Amino acid sequence: MSEPNAPGESAVAKVALRDQILTSRRRRGLASIGADARALAAVALSDPHVRRAATVAAYVSVGTEPGTGPLLDALVAAGKRVLLPILQPDNDLDWGVYDGSLVPARRGLLEPAGRGLGTEAIGSADVVLVPGVAVDHGGRRLGRGGGSYDRALARVVPGTWTAILVFDEEVVIHVPTDPHDRTVDAAITPTRVIQFG
Template identity: 60%
Template sequence: MDPRQLPAKTALRDQLLAARRRIPLPELVTAAEALADHLLADPAVRRAATVTAYVSVGREPGTSVLLDRLAAAGKRILLPVVLPDLDLDWALADGALEPATMGLLEPTGTRLGPDAVAGADVLLLPGLAAAYDGRRLGRGGGCYDRALARVPSGTPTVVLLHDGELGHEVPAEPHDRPVTHAVTPSSGVVSLRRGPGGG
């Protein structure tokens, strides 16, 4: 591993989080609706029986409209539960949420185990940025890199981003897992070339 990559990731995270704090609330609402429109129109999402998603917090790309529309479309939705070792368990989205570690909201239903992610047809996941080769910048805990390691090859993995967060040079580390797609409000769902890593 290049020892310069960790500071580069930290600097990029700081830059992107600062930019997110400047996004006006009305723009966040409009962007969330656009993301839901793009994803519900995507053929892989339309065909999917089971989808993983997450409950957005703060200035993340909003998922409340998306979750409502996925449920209305009859999708089985799995939401993450962060375990003490920062791995992810999964539970069905049933409308009941509770505050959890790291300021997240998590489902209160029966846990399905970390391997439940392998049965999803499409994964919708958070991130701060993505490169066009599939490298994804997360928050640094490695939660989703562990989850992505359990996902069969060929499963669509889509990172939800704000405009301006796609196309960054994302430093990669050996544990990083690439994603197959990104979605932004302006660009829609974009296919990414699979690169060496993405976390």
């Protein structure tokens, strides 16, 4: 009998969980996604970590991900410096400052215009908000499988508050992990902030 997270076994478990959640996300209607995006922004902005932060690293949501548009605009309106990722050819993330405008990028993404600040710029953030597909109560997150955010989270200064943005039902009992996977401190959903650990 193999170990729960034996090599290869975690990859299969991750694919299965990812497929299940992405299928559920595709069933969401546009009206629901918009309402949840506004609710997510309100919940995030009510958290003391976010309120106190001068610089927030975040991301631009795509498709049926929990929407970040209202949150990004609210962060800028609150006087925060907002860093957004710029996807590199090797799937690493450079960072640029969000000034309210975005430009089309590879893979259907939107990114801040202008020059990137470098991959290490995430280290200047007081709060880091990351995407994901699921998270468990140990803070183990499941991403899309490219490893971009595991690399980015490795550059975050220890003690910096990190949170994943997910829908309520995406906080699950167990997320399979590998040694390179990075954890987060909290989950922000359209209804609440869940602190881990």
